[in-house]
Amino acid sequence: MKGPTSYSFYILILSLVLASTVTSHYHECPHDKLPTKKFLIRTHLEGSTDKATKNVGGDDGFNQPIRINIHYNFSIFGVLTEDKQEQVKTIMGQVKENLESILTVRRTPSPLRLRRACDGDNPFILTGPTEPCFNRCSNNSAICSFFPVPSDHLQRCVECNGDRSNCVEAYSDGPGLEDTDLALYVYGVSLFCGASTIAYASSCQLEDQYDRPIAGIINFCPSNIDDDEEVFQVAKHEIFHVLGFSSSLYPWYRDENGNPRTRRDANGNPPTDANGDYVADESTVKMVNLTDWQTRFGPTNKTVTQLVTPKVVEVGRRHFNCNTLEGVQLEDQGGGGTAGSHWEKRLLNYEAMTGVISQNIAFSNFSYALLEDSGWYKVDYSNASILVWGRGDGCGYTAGSCGGYIDTKKRQNQPIAPFCNFFNDEFNPQNLSCNIDRTAVAFCNLVDNYYYYLDVSIPPEYQYFNSGANFNSSAFRLPFYGGIVHTADFCPFYFDLPFRQALEGICRKGIPLTDSNEAAETYGPRSRCVDHSGKWQITNGSNTYTAQYSAGCYEYQCSNSVVTIMIFGQSYTCSRAGQVIQVDQTADGVRYRGGIVCPSCVEICYDDFENCPEAAELYGEFASPAPPTDSVGSLLPMVGLLFVAIFASFAVNY
Structure with missing residues (x-):
């Protein structure tokens, strides 16, 4: 057996190889690495009613396209080159146009002004028109604590200097932002950027009438901005987190009548957990015990988290052909940057809002339904893209492991797609096939995970195989055999080819698999x-x-x-x-x-x-x-994890 030094050296070399080959084709989404639950501040806007549970209707309906105001701040640290600044501005303009054509909202009154921070030990205390700062108003105009915004965009601030009987106005209202429903502040710094992070985003403030996000940040990581299409895809994915797809926002969701889905206290806040984070009621997010989770050892129980809002359930029942579906599972792996704020990859795989997805994705009805179920938007579903993965696979598919699904299909002498059971070498993959929607040539990503775990096996609940198409129960290291993408619960599936510099095998935009084009291929949008x-x-x-x-x-x-x-x-x-x-x-x-x-x-x-x-x-x-x-403006968003990040999380989490 190899010693620790050999393992460390192997992982180092592996990471360097991967970093040099696939960094430009995958993106690590670090959503929720910022402590956003603490940043989410409710802001009272002038012209809004004071009744936070007011019903929708009349002039307050969803009859107007969302208005997104983008403010760029590339001056801090001066990291982003002028060329990349222009690239980001062009792409963000495309994303803005796309989203404004999809979403309608209850419009906010003009002008929109955000709350200002108070000075002191707690940077999360903000002031507003009716809440003075006990000591002083901060002269650091920032949202999400770290990111500066123009002082002109902020509300007045009253400070008391430790004496509540003697408060004075330190800052008056700025002009604010006219005709704005969502203020997006765009930066280009290396803060919180991982080796494979192209961009990240977070909501920062909510309006206090219906709790819809009205301000957020998106930061583009300077060293990882490259391909226009990729940056567009990542930006749109990240802004969906700002709009509502975030575990920090679920407790603030509203029903179709504008009433809170989660109970509120006297101050209008949801309940909190032991860590002080807001938690959603079971009418929104529910823990469910799956009782027939098949492994190679037999059945076991597995607890998962599901989003159980009405439109999501309706879309899920139709998609999976399961009339008893009670909710759609959220990701439970990948750490704080992935778990809870993405769809479960085992179930939806290349849907745009799963945590690990490659070049070919679908921004489907699932994510559109989630935004509508927030109670903050109406959505144009004609803009959604078709999701082939999991279509019509039934209730057993949604309520069990991929191991159980594969066993059932084999007993019925049926194809086991979308999964596979062919043991492969990811550095020299064999028996290539098409991925499920035929957008790429792919390999079965069932591999020996021995080295990635530093001799720690895959968790037992994700060990599915005692045999496969080219191995049996006598195979060495069965506890390490599983899919290479752990957010898919280690389920093996046909995955876009890894380690490719120029996107070989991506049919709509790549190049032939070999320099000699030995498969007589043609690449392009058709x-x-x-x-x-x-x-x-x-x-x-x-x-x-x-x-x-x-x-x-x-x-x-x-x-x-x-x-x-x-x-x-x-x-x-x-x-x-x-x-x-x-x-x-x-x-x-x-x-x-x-x-x-x-x-x-x-x-x-x-x-x-x-x-x-x-x-x-x-x-x-x-x-x-x-x-x-192959037009960037109409491409569907993508997000994925660099394999280096996957391997690193293996070592940390297991």
Whole structure:
């Protein structure tokens, strides 16, 4: 057995390799690393009524698009270059336009002014028009404690200098922000930035009539800003945390009538836990005991946290085809930066608001429903994207482990998708296939986690396998066999290829898997992944060899439910799903021989209702799904974790 020094050296080398290869393609979301629960201050706005539980209706309805006011402050520390400042401004303008087209709100009165901090030992005490500072008003104009804002955006401040009978106005009202429902303050400093963090965001103040967030910060980490599309995706994900997808905001949610979903005390505050953090009632967030969580040792119990608000439940029941669904599970791993403030990856996988997602994502009805269930917004669901993962998989899928799901499917002689049980080497992955929505060539991420844990096995509740497609119960280190992404409860699934500098295998925007393009691939906005029936034979002059890969990205189209795949301009029309069509064609002097496995219309054209009626039947709640695109302005947001961060959390948490 290797000693500690060998392990440390291995992990160091592994981390350096990973950092040099995938940093630009994954983002660590550090949401809630800031102590936001302490920062959330309720602000009284002039023109608002004093009745915090007032019903909605009349002129107070959701009839106006949200107005987002973006204020940039790149002067502190001067870290962000001018080019990157312009890049961030352009992308934030796109995100603002996108969100303003999706959300409507009860508009705030103008001008919007925020509360100012009081000086003293407790930086979380803020003043307002009716609450003076016992000592002095702070001359440090900041929100979320750390981030400076213009003094012009703040309310008046009265200070008492230790004598409540002799208080004076130290600061008068600033002009405030006109025509603003959400003030977003944008920074570019290294504070709280991890090695793979592109940006992070947090709500800072809520209006006190309905508790909707009216101010938040988003900080872009200077050393990690690169690809425009990636930054856009991350920014939109992070702002969704500001808007409402945050464990710190659940206790403040309202029902459809504008009444608090969680009981309030005389001051209008929710109850607190032993740490002084606000907690939501079970009408919003509920602990549930799953009683049939299958492991390789047999069934056990597992307690999970579910969001049980009405619209989320409605979307979940329809998506999973489970009429008894009581809630949708929130992430329970990944530490404070991930747990509780994202969807459970095992269930929703590449939904944009899960904690670990790669290049191809869906901002789906689940996250839109969450925002609507906050009681603060109405949402245009036609902007949502189709989520293929988990669609129609039933109540057993939502209430049990992936191990139990795989065992059930195997007993029924059915495919185990979206999961897999092929043991792989993540540094040299074999038997590649397509991911579940065919947006990328992928590998089964079932690996030996031995080194990542420093000889500490995967927790027993996440050990699912005594055997698989290429191993059995005699296999060495079974306690370490599991998926590489721990936020997916160590469930193995077909995952976008790791360790790639230029996004090989990402069909809509990447490049061929090999320099020689041995799979005869075509990449672009009209390409998706198709499986091969076996390894292809490639003949180049007098040299014939077997291709390394068994799937590729190709242009496709559907017409009257018929799928056609194009390879180097040659059309291959499928007569049925699962049909193997032989390919034998020559391009640029290279001969390609092999077979492709036809996907069904709904597998590859799930967002083309006109040409694939089966997709319209399955995803009928979508009014007008968007066609594939490579335009940044209409791309769906992504968030993911760098594998280095995953490995580090293994060592810390287990």
